[in-house]
Amino acid sequence: MEQFLQQIASGLANGAIYACVALALVMIYVSTDHINFAQGEMAMFSTYISWQLMSWGLSFWVAFIVAVAFSFVLGVIIERVILRPLHNAPVLSIVVVFIGLLAICNSVAGAIWSYLIKEYPSPFPKSSFGIAGVIGPHQLGVVIVTLIVLSFLFVFFRYTPLGLAMRAAAQNPQMARLVGVRVDWMLALGWGLAAAVGAVAGIMVAHIVYLDPNMMGGILLYAFASALVGGIGNPGGAVLGGFIVGVLENMVAFAGNQIEKATGVYIIGNGEKLTVALIIVIFVLTVRPAGLFGRVVVKRV
């Protein structure tokens, strides 16, 4: 039973990470209809920035804030400089740009910080954090930090004029222009926010998966699965999807272990977690393409 609870708790912690990256994907998707394949690598790069700042002597949380702010600015710059000229480009060109961005982030990080795996500290004190036997200090910390970030975003989008303008620009760009919203800047701002949320996820997960330039590869897949589960155009769904996928993958591995213990037959275990994500992707795309909370979009032609 204790093991079961632990699996759920660590699933929630992982799910919190997936939720953040999924939300970043969805934020860009709703305003541009594109999936930013470089989202994970951008987050990885930000995580390295925070690591560098810490190795220069800054405290964890100062490095955290500076790195997240840096990511925000970088996201805005990437949109303005690289994607702005491509606003009317075909989807394929943009996909290629995203893949290029992914490769650039990855190799630049490798060139600066090398491909050696680094340890990454956890800011959550072992003594006072966590609930013994149920959830570890870092896991609890991750869940709390992501919940804070997510509620901040919720309040921002729901209750501020700027958040409203961003939603309007995403939903109907042409009409948003007709009420005076500077849609191009809203897109850039969306990129900045997505990059910042991704950075939070990267910094939080680095202690678990260790720091290296390929650390976000698998996580991006999980995040994509989460976004699909929730309905790719639905931010709230993506967050919930993140937690669902996080818990689900642990439950599958847990069930596999139990079966192996009971019968001695190995069916599925920790090694197949990523496969679970891929199965989820395929399953959702075939059975319920709109996701659990998505709506089927009917286009009049």
Added chain:
Amino acid sequence: MAALLEVKGLKAFYGQTQSLYDVGFDIPAGGITTLLGANGAGKTTTLRAICNMVRTEGVVRFDGKDLGGMATEEIVRLRIAHVPEGRGTFTTLTVDENLRIAAYTRSDKAGVQADLDRVFTYFPRLKERVQQQAGTLSGGEQQMLAIARALMLNPRLMLLDEPSFGLAPLIVVEIFRIMRRINEEEKVSMLLVEQNAALALDLADNAYVLETGRVVMSGPAAVIKNDENVRKSYLGY
């Protein structure tokens, strides 16, 4: 009296296709002007060209200011409110949000609240639905919302693109009555594009008739309305 909006030699292009050739008209401050014409005459394009939503050549001056080369959102900030074809509802936002988004560019909070209250006196039905998702409104209600949203920009000029489109005749009459009230009470000038020429000519002071991207006829609405030749050749009723 100088015109509020001056359009001269306006040309518009969709890609390689030219759809306006030489459109010119003046809109006096305070009045209602209507643009009439058959399908494809260039009425909607003219409105879009004023807001630089299509590639244009020619002169558009608003209150003496040349709008050439300005971005759509900057033109809107001069208090030109465009109520587009198809109403432009933000379907996933609530009615309240649809109205507040139009006040996004304004910094006078008290004024915005006062305008919101006043808009509801024109459209009490929207007040009942204020927390409802705008996509769930009926066509007529969405048209009311579009006009109400335009009012929230505190406009000097409203560009109205077929407010009667797809609506039941009773609703159309109601909406046109409200438009007249808005014109009189708010001192907003209006440029109205309509398929329903009879209705538009009743409301408007001046009329211009477009045919294949050119102005072919203009004059006081009352005169155009009673000119049998114009009616038969261009307006088809």
